[in-house]
Structure formats: C-alpha cells, structure tokens
Amino acid sequence: MDRFTALQVFSETVKRGSISAAAEHLNLSRAMASRYITLMEEWTGSRLLHRTTRRLSLTVAGEQALLLCQEILTLTDGLAAMGPGLESTPRGKLKITSNSIFAEHCLTGLIIDFLTIYPEIQVDLQIADRTVDLAEEGIDLAIRVSGSLAPNLYARNLGNCSSVLCASRAYLDEHGTPGSLSDLKKHNCLTYTYFGQSVWRFHKDNNVVSLPVTGSISTNEAAILLKSTRMGAGISILPLFAIEHELLTGELVALLTEFELDKLAVSAVYLSQKKIPQAQRELIDYLVRNLRLP
DSSP, X not given: OOHHHXXXXXXXXXXXXXXXXXXXXXXXXXXXXXXXXXXXXXXXXXXXEEEOSSOEEEOHHHHHHHHHHHHHHHHHHHHHTTOGGGSOSOOEEEEEEEOHHHIIIIIHHHHHHXXXXXXXXXXXXXXXXXXXXXXXXXXXXXXXXXXXXXXXXXXXXXEEEXXXXXXXXXXXXXXXXXXXXXXXXXXXXXXXXXXXXXXXXEEETTEEEEEEOOOSOEESOHHHHHHHHHTTSOBEEEEHHHHHHXXXXXXXXXXXXXXXXXXXXXXXXXXXXXXXXXXHHHHHHHHHHHOOOO
C-alpha cells in the first residue's frame, strides 16, 4: 500500500475528526481508509489514535507522528507549487456549504460556470443556514455571510452584502407605510435568527440606533423570511442580492431608505492555509474574480 496516501489519510482523519470523513474527502472507502491507518500504525510501530464510538483522539505517539506527517505533506505541496507541469489539471471532489438564500441567488450559477471550465472537479454543495463545523462535517469550503468569523479559520473576502428594510405592497396598502423608526413598533416585524433577530440596528450621520422589534414570525431560514415578506406577512430585513427583482417590479418596497443597515462580509472560509488542494484554490480565486454583489 502507498505510504504517502497513508500520510494523507492520517492527516485528514485528525483534521476532520473521523475516518469516514477523511475517506469521503479523499474518495476512498471507509474500509480502505481504515487499512491506511493500520498501515501507519504498523509503519511507526505505535498506536496513533484512541478510538471510541463517539470520537477519535491522538495518542502521544500520534501527536509526534502528526507533526512529521504535516511537514512531509507541506513539502509535497511546495513541490506541486513549483510549476504547472506537476499538477496541471485541477481535479477532485469539493464539499462546500452555504446558506440557502445565498446559494440560490448567487452561488449556484457561479459553481455551474466554474465546473464547465474545470470538468474534472465535482462539487458536493451542502445547504445549511446554521454555522457548520468544517472539521466535524468534512467541509472543504464554507461560503459565509456574517459579521464575524471564528478566529481559528482562514478566509478570503468575496465582497460585502447590503440589506434592505422592506415589505410587500399588499402589506403596506393594508397597514400603512412607516415614516419613522418609532413607527416600526406598530408593525409586524419578521425577524431572522442570524441577522439582528429581535433588535435591528440603523445607521445615520455616524449615529447608531438599536431598535427592539416584535412580530409573529421568526425563522432561521432566510428563504422562509423572503417568502413570508412577499406574501404580505410583515416587514423584514432582507439581503439586497435576493430582492433586486422584487424591488424593481414594485412587489417589495424599500422602507426608511435614509437609514443604512449593517453590512455583512461574504467570505470563503476554510480550515488551513498550508494544504489547500488545487481545485479548492481555483474555486476560491474564481469566486473572488466573478462574484458581483449589489
């Protein structure tokens, strides 16, 4: 069996927290990945991992082996970067996660275009509005729309997301149009778990107003918030990229436009800078070049 592959399997198992996740990332069966771990332990003459039904952890020998393993893999990456002839065609499977509304309106089309350029790359796009643990779920790349990122992650900025306070024309015809921030207290405000929730922040002339709001619907799914707003359920804050068409047609109306709302960074987030597969590097660079946010 290939000792270099054994190094990769061992490193990915530690990084991703399970043999199954490492096997999926490397396009191996779980049984084959387990054999490579056994090979590593036979090769070093030591037990490298504590295995339980719930988690894996490194032994003392495993910690030492991991450091050497990472050095070897880093050197190999350096050789691959010396010239395009060593790795000229990006290939492999990328597991990506994004929230639903961004994936629908911005990301999916870009991925399809990217895959026409690089046909030997496959993408597994996992949709989740919650913050996914990249290591635990074997994610190569997360596209996050957020005000802050965990300090243990690496990120490339893809742009900034503007948001709009809005409601449907039908809702405003029935309930009236708010003319001031205080008027929002009289309205049904639909809230989103990951943006403001029950306190909305408004900016004007270097001042910030934090306004508590209430309403009949709160959700952790942005697509549900958009649909509820379009159906006339109330007033909400939605990303501009998702409602450009509705604003142009008048189906949704922007409100209190003299105020600005918090902008969120759109980032490509990953676990490590030292060992980024070529396919992942190419996708990140493609998104940096081609993502256009209103």
